[in-house]
Amino acid sequence: MSAARPPEGNRIEGREAEGTNMSYALHELTKESRMGAVGSEAAREVRVIDLSDFERRHAEIADQLWDAAVDVGFFQLSNHGIALDKVRGAFAMTERFFALPDAVKARHPLKKGLNAGWESRAQVRPSTGTPDQKESYQITRPHMEGLWPGEETLPGFEQTMLAFEAQAWSVAMRVLSCFAVKLGFAREFFTAAHDPSQPDYQSTLRMLHYFAVDPALRDQLGLWRAGAHTDFDCLTLLFQRSGQGGLQLLPGKDMDSQAWTSITPADELITCNIGDMLMRWSDDQLPSNFHRVKNPAAHEYQGARYSLAFFAQANRSVVIDSPSAKYPSITAGDFLQQRIAANFKKY
Numbered sequence: 001m002s003a004a005r006p007p008e009g010n011r012i013e014g015r016e017a018e019g020t021n022m023s024y025a026l027h028e029l030t031k032e033s034r035m036g037a038v039g040s041e042a043a044r045e046v047r048v049i050d051l052s053d054f055e056r057r058h059a060e061i062a063d064q065l066w067d068a069a070v071d072v073g074f075f076q077l078s079n080h081g082i083a084l085d086k087v088r089g090a091f092a093m094t095e096r097f098f099a100l101p102d103a104v105k106a107r108h109p110l111k112k113g114l115n116a117g118w119e120s121r122a123q124v125r126p127s128t129g130t131p132d133q134k135e136s137y138q139i140t141r142p143h144m145e146g147l148w149p150g151e152e153t154l155p156g157f158e159q160t161m162l163a164f165e166a167q168a169w170s171v172a173m174r175v176l177s178c179f180a181v182k183l184g185f186a187r188e189f190f191t192a193a194h195d196p197s198q199p200d201y202q203s204t205l206r207m208l209h210y211f212a213v214d215p216a217l218r219d220q221l222g223l224w225r226a227g228a229h230t231d232f233d234c235l236t237l238l239f240q241r242s243g244q245g246g247l248q249l250l251p252g253k254d255m256d257s258q259a260w261t262s263i264t265p266a267d268e269l270i271t272c273n274i275g276d277m278l279m280r281w282s283d284d285q286l287p288s289n290f291h292r293v294k295n296p297a298a299h300e301y302q303g304a305r306y307s308l309a310f311f312a313q314a315n316r317s318v319v320i321d322s323p324s325a326k327y328p329s330i331t332a333g334d335f336l337q338q339r340i341a342a343n344f345k346k347y
């Protein structure tokens, strides 16, 4: 497989970025703000990687993951070890949570910069300039004080979602162990960097509810369930439901084509993508990729869409050292802060 070519706007030479991390953030913003067009559709193969018999097949799976990641950038996992009833249980809780009145959810507002809590129509992507047509609730373990709805409001919610977060973390660490080996790091390098027992843990489970289309806004141009963006993290695991499509991807190397590929969701698969943090950590060998969730077209299902995203983001104090000194070192905390600041209009 040929070496990955990073997205045009993301190629920052070491010297250019030196001394200031801001130039990196600005590049990201400029890149995103060019991505608002509807574009066209293109068929691309989104590979399904089978994780069964993981220990014995580690080297083989690592090769497959690497090829899929540098090629199309998105891939799906089968036989990932999370039982289907656990995935469905997490979705059932997600629906119950979002069915609570806004006034109840508003008691648990998003904490500024911490990826924890509830927001509604507050995320404005640089690519669109309009709020995503969604609400979300984020779980980041060290920052949940005051954010749980409580047993009396939603019995079993905290326990179910924390157990699911732990399972998603395990799958993410397995995938990252494969990338670690391919990058020449120790196999558990990324597991140590995403340590949930530390107070500076900042991996996040995000519950997402994209609103059913308001008939008055049907087909309104310029509205997106999620505007085009790359993720900030190392690796994203996306749990989506069969029949609730809309996610589209655009590999960075094809950015100029604006030809997007729709991903077919399935309850038993996890859709994965590389984020900006791992792109930087790999000196751009592993590219992050643009993706978005489109509003349904007039002939498509107009109902609500739910998804669950686990963002593996290295603990705040972990230093991202560029393997070939292409980029200056930066802590994972500083790296993430820059990206969050560019994406929310309010908290």
Ligand SMILES: O=C(O)CCC(=O)C(=O)O
Residues within 6 Å of the ligand: 206, 208, 226, 231, 238, 240, 247, 291, 292, 293, 306, 307, 308, 309
């Ligand atoms: O809901 C989805 O399918 C995608 C969500 C997403 O891309 C995100 O939250 O970063």
Ligand SMILES: [Fe+2]
Residues within 6 Å of the ligand: 229, 230, 231, 236, 291
């Ligand atoms: Fe995303």
